Amino acid sequence: MKLSEVLNGPSLVVFQLLEQCNLRCSMCYEWGENGSYHQHQAPAILDLQLVLQTIDDCLPSKPRFEFFGGEPLLYPNIWEVIKRIRDGGCELAFSTNGTLLEKYAQQLVNNAPTRLWISLDGTEASNDQQRGRGVFKRALRGLSALSALKKTTGNRYPEIGITYVVTPANVETLECFFLEHIDLDMLSCVRIECQSYITREQSDAYAVLLNENFGIPHTPCASAYVRDPAVFSGMNIDSLTQQMQRVAEACAQRGIVFHSQPNTLVADNIQHYFSANWSLMRDYKNRCAIPYF
Ligand SMILES: C[S@@+](CC[C@H](N)C(=O)[O-])C[C@H]1O[C@@H](n2cnc3c(N)ncnc32)[C@H](O)[C@@H]1O
Numbered sequence: 001m002k003l004s005e006v007l008n009g010p011s012l013v014v015f016q017l018l019e020q021c022n023l024r025c026s027m028c029y030e031w032g033e034n035g036s037y038h039q040h041q042a043p044a045i046l047d048l049q050l051v052l053q054t055i056d057d058c059l060p061s062k063p064r065f066e067f068f069g070g071e072p073l074l075y076p077n078i079w080e081v082i083k084r085i086r087d088g089g090c091e092l093a094f095s096t097n098g099t100l101l102e103k104y105a106q107q108l109v110n111n112a113p114t115r116l117w118i119s120l121d122g123t124e125a126s127n128d129q130q131r132g133r134g135v136f137k138r139a140l141r142g143l144s145a146l147s148a149l150k151k152t153t154g155n156r157y158p159e160i161g162i163t164y165v166v167t168p169a170n171v172e173t174l175e176c177f178f179l180e181h182i183d184l185d186m187l188s189c190v191r192i193e194c195q196s197y198i199t200r201e202q203s204d205a206y207a208v209l210l211n212e213n214f215g216i217p218h219t220p221c222a223s224a225y226v227r228d229p230a231v232f233s234g235m236n237i238d239s240l241t242q243q244m245q246r247v248a249e250a251c252a253q254r255g256i257v258f259h260s261q262p263n264t265l266v267a268d269n270i271q272h273y274f275s276a277n278w279s280l281m282r283d284y285k286n287r288c289a290i291p292y293f
């Protein structure tokens, strides 16, 4: 039986192609300080035939496809996978750390995934403190190469977005990064994400719930998100909110789609987020054992 028959036609299909990554970003729940993948003996990778078969099974319902990693551009057969999805008439978006963009700019324009999210977390010093030395310059070279190729070929795809993960290390460089270091005209979309985290109490409660209800003894994925909210207490939330508002404004003026997480640009909402007062948030979600997510 085909997957699409079981699922009655998915509208979104996400492949976590591989766990491997060439960076060790400090805040990352996979490969960062507490990242869960450090415990894996060998990083997992999806079997190519399984991926292609799943795509074929799902194509009839024309879902949107996304890749996740690790670093998707390290997947050995990525071009074959992209081609299968795009030849099937479906949209494909994925996030990349940008280090391989310059090398693969031509293939990206040729194979034309619909959207590429480049992860960049600040001006050079703060980005590289969070994502590794030399990463800023490499990612920016890749961004420029890709954008120039799109211009010369006249290709619309891949549309380019930037994701910025706000942490105590880069909270003050958000506006400067977007308004002084990036040519916004290269972008179709901007996403500002406040660092995802949970408290130790939530992680423990989640572990009990999984163990009691499903017999799952370890929850390394949840533990990887654990942070003491005290680490965020030095952040100037009014300044952050104003910077986010100004970036949103600059995007609106240029027709760039702007999204933020949390989803409202109001200081008290962001303050509640970074002090773990999730139940007070305007966009509070309560359907999951880990409340905000
Ligand atoms: C896990 S990475 C995988 C794709 C690719 N390696 C990259 O960095 O874009 C996906 C996204 O999660 C973001 N991310 C990592 N740790 C995060 C955290 N604690 N909170 C929110 N986003 C995070 C990354 O910056 C990236 O934009």
Ligand code: SF4
Pocket (backbone or CB within 6 Å): 021, 022, 023, 024, 025, 028, 029, 030, 031, 032, 069, 070, 071, 097
């Ligand atoms: S590049 Fe992506 S997956 Fe790799 S460590 Fe950084 S955020 Fe995590």
